[in-house]
Amino acid sequence: xxxxxxxxxxxxxVVTPFTRDLAPDTDRFIRHCEWLVSQNCGLxxxxxxxxxxxxxLAEKTELLEAxxxxxxxxxxxxxxxxxCAIPDxxxxxxxxxARGCAGVLMLPPFYYKGVSDDGLYRYFAEVIERVxxxxxxxxxxxxxxxxxxxxxxxxxxxxxxxxxxxxxxIKDSSGDWSNTAAMLDRGWPDFAVFSGNEKTLLDNxxxxxxxxxxxxxxxxxxxxxxxCEVWQTPEAEAMQADLLDLxxxxxxxxVIPSLKEVVAHYADDPEWARVxxxxxxxxGDQRAGLLAELRRxxxxxxxxxxxPA
Amino acid sequence: xxxxxxxxxxxxxVVTPFTRDLAPDTDRFIRHCEWLVSQNCGLxxxxxxxxxxxxxLAEKTELLEAxxxxxxxxxxxxxxxxxCAIPDxxxxxxxxxARGCAGVLMLPPFYYKGVSDDGLYRYFAEVIERVxxxxxxxxxxxxxxxxxxxxxxxxxxxxxxxxxxxxxxIKDSSGDWSNTAAMLDRGWPDFAVFSGNEKTLLDNxxxxxxxxxxxxxxxxxxxxxxxCEVWQTPEAEAMQADLLDLxxxxxxxxVIPSLKEVVAHYADDPEWARVxxxxxxxxGDQRAGLLAELRRxxxxxxxxxxxPA
Numbered sequence: 001x002x003x004x005x006x007x008x009x010x011x012x013x014v015v016t017p018f019t020r021d022l023a024p025d026t027d028r029f030i031r032h033c034e035w036l037v038s039q040n041c042g043l044x045x046x047x048x049x050x051x052x053x054x055x056x057l058a059e060k061t062e063l064l065e066a067x068x069x070x071x072x073x074x075x076x077x078x079x080x081x082x083x084c085a086i087p088d089x090x091x092x093x094x095x096x097x098a099r100g101c102a103g104v105l106m107l108p109p110f111y112y113k114g115v116s117d118d119g120l121y122r123y124f125a126e127v128i129e130r131v132x133x134x135x136x137x138x139x140x141x142x143x144x145x146x147x148x149x150x151x152x153x154x155x156x157x158x159x160x161x162x163x164x165x166x167x168x169x170i171k172d173s174s175g176d177w178s179n180t181a182a183m184l185d186r187g188w189p190d191f192a193v194f195s196g197n198e199k200t201l202l203d204n205x206x207x208x209x210x211x212x213x214x215x216x217x218x219x220x221x222x223x224x225x226x227x228c229e230v231w232q233t234p235e236a237e238a239m240q241a242d243l244l245d246l247x248x249x250x251x252x253x254x255v256i257p258s259l260k261e262v263v264a265h266y267a268d269d270p271e272w273a274r275v276x277x278x279x280x281x282x283x284g285d286q287r288a289g290l291l292a293e294l295r296r297x298x299x300x301x302x303x304x305x306x307x308p309a
Numbered sequence: 310x311x312x313x314x315x316x317x318x319x320x321x322x323v324v325t326p327f328t329r330d331l332a333p334d335t336d337r338f339i340r341h342c343e344w345l346v347s348q349n350c351g352l353x354x355x356x357x358x359x360x361x362x363x364x365x366l367a368e369k370t371e372l373l374e375a376x377x378x379x380x381x382x383x384x385x386x387x388x389x390x391x392x393c394a395i396p397d398x399x400x401x402x403x404x405x406x407a408r409g410c411a412g413v414l415m416l417p418p419f420y421y422k423g424v425s426d427d428g429l430y431r432y433f434a435e436v437i438e439r440v441x442x443x444x445x446x447x448x449x450x451x452x453x454x455x456x457x458x459x460x461x462x463x464x465x466x467x468x469x470x471x472x473x474x475x476x477x478x479i480k481d482s483s484g485d486w487s488n489t490a491a492m493l494d495r496g497w498p499d500f501a502v503f504s505g506n507e508k509t510l511l512d513n514x515x516x517x518x519x520x521x522x523x524x525x526x527x528x529x530x531x532x533x534x535x536x537c538e539v540w541q542t543p544e545a546e547a548m549q550a551d552l553l554d555l556x557x558x559x560x561x562x563x564v565i566p567s568l569k570e571v572v573a574h575y576a577d578d579p580e581w582a583r584v585x586x587x588x589x590x591x592x593g594d595q596r597a598g599l600l601a602e603l604r605r606x607x608x609x610x611x612x613x614x615x616x617p618a
Binding site: 119146 | 362455
């Protein structure tokens with residue numbers, strides 16, 4: 001791919017803050033997005049870590065509209081728009097394209113298990129035809145540990161062949177480096193392969209990948225973005241090791257509530273800690289353990305706006 | 310449970326017909342529901358076999374409104390209303406209660422895997438509190454082979470204890486008779502245990518269960534309803550064997566498109582055969598094989614209205 005005209009580097013699956021009555025907190029959401037962009041991090045909001053499937057279409061519509069209205073750079077936006085129902089995927093994708101988002105990240109429909117590549121192909125094709133916009137750029141979202149429904153290499157090739165200008169990349173959250181490597185090996189032209197986290201970021205970049213879309217980019221965006229800039233320098237290996245070390249520390253705890261607790265702590269804003277059911281908040285012990293891991297590493301979130309007391 | 314004041318017998322997870330442009334076909338849907346009721350079969354529309362998660366909330370709202378407006382008996386209605394996002398579940402559940410549906414069948418949120426019973430409890434509790442209607446009757450929907458997220462016996466007991474008038478039954482589509490038997494053994498008062506299909510219907514009824522909610526009730530409702538009436542008579546074992554035989558014949562093929570092909574064939578109405586992606590229609594060979602299995606059994610759908618040619 002040409003690394004200048006499409007996404008390159010790190011994007012964050014932006015965590016979604018909730019008010020006391022569990023409604024999306026639009027103001028805090030926008031502020032967190034603004035901070036992420038200030039750290040040279042793209043915005044893959046409405047991802048798994050965003051609790052996007054715990055949000056209604058109406059709630060996602062409002063958040064997307066508000067974020068664009070706030071003047072945040074749409075060239076950095078890759079909202080998740082894939083849902084089980086074609087009309088839902090089409091509605092949110094159309095909105096994203098209409099509001100200028102540079103791309104969308106698209107889950108396959110994930111209720112039925114064991115569906116065929118044919119069925120998934122017809123799903124994506126139907127969405128693309130219904131959106132019917134030459135500006136649409138789809139990044140496929142392969143996350144079999146959660147969605148259970150994956151996206152095979154054959155399906156990717158079939159979609160690229162049919163829609164070369166539209167199907168332009170993938171996020172590989174398989175957790176299986178051999179799958180990422182296989183995608184890179186295919187050498188699809190102008191196709192952006194993002195790792196699902198920063199644990200294999202340097203290997204991905206060396207293999208021709210485009211960067212990563214990572215949960216921990218919510219709290220550590222600057223350091224990940226930096227590696228994407230200097231990956232060809234001698235410092236890169238040590239930076240990768242530091243990223244891995246922090247990631248593994250966070251992964252000792254349930255990731256989504258952990259990210260929110262970290263933002264809550266470093267913004268001095270306990271409101272951030274809420275999750276929607278069926279997710280659980282951290283226990284007190286988990287929270288203390290997580291923050292101790294971070295303190296031990298002199299972790300900081302530079303430039304994060306603290307909430308007024 | 311008192312078998313006269315709540316659901317008892319067979320309900321069909323009503324298959325959803327689609328028009329040429331893959332929109333829900335309201336007229337055909339209502340006609341099929343009317344036929345099912347004429348066969349003494351309840352209406353668990355918006356289930357797995359209904360492709361309900363491939364429908365948008367707006368589409369489900371329209372279908373439910375149209376079905377009630379058509380005068381179909383709401384005492385026979387148990388629409389599926391569970392979605393991943395609490396606001397979606399609440400919206401459809403509120404509508405079902407407002408329009409007089411006697412119950413709703415509720416999936417747990419199914420995107421995140423490995424969630425805790427605590428998280429699921431808070432999900433259901435939040436839905437119940439938000440709906441806030443004493444008329445609400447929830448039948449839990451346990452279908453781990455598809456949803457992957459199941460409903461444990463402990464979670465059921467916790468929900469019954471907190472909401473005894475609201476959480477009144479379950480559909481067990483685990484495919485594991487020992488799980489159904491364990492639920493019956495608990496002897497929860499006034500709690501209706503439905504088998505997920507008719508393969509263990511007689512055992513379920515003998516154990517105090519309330520009947521079954523079965524895919525094949527879309528095509529064979531009368532015979533299943535009959536067994537629910539006469540299960541204490543000497544003929545019951547032979548009837549159960551016949552039901553099992555037909556069920557196993559249908560299960561040789563992908564079930565959802567098979568049900569639609571059978572309706573299409575016996576109503577002489579090829580429009581019925583469409584499925585929404587990601588599901589696949591039957592191949593020609595599958596269709597021929599399925600219809601041959603049915604012919605071999607002198608299968609019929611008495612009273613089914615044939616479409617005008």
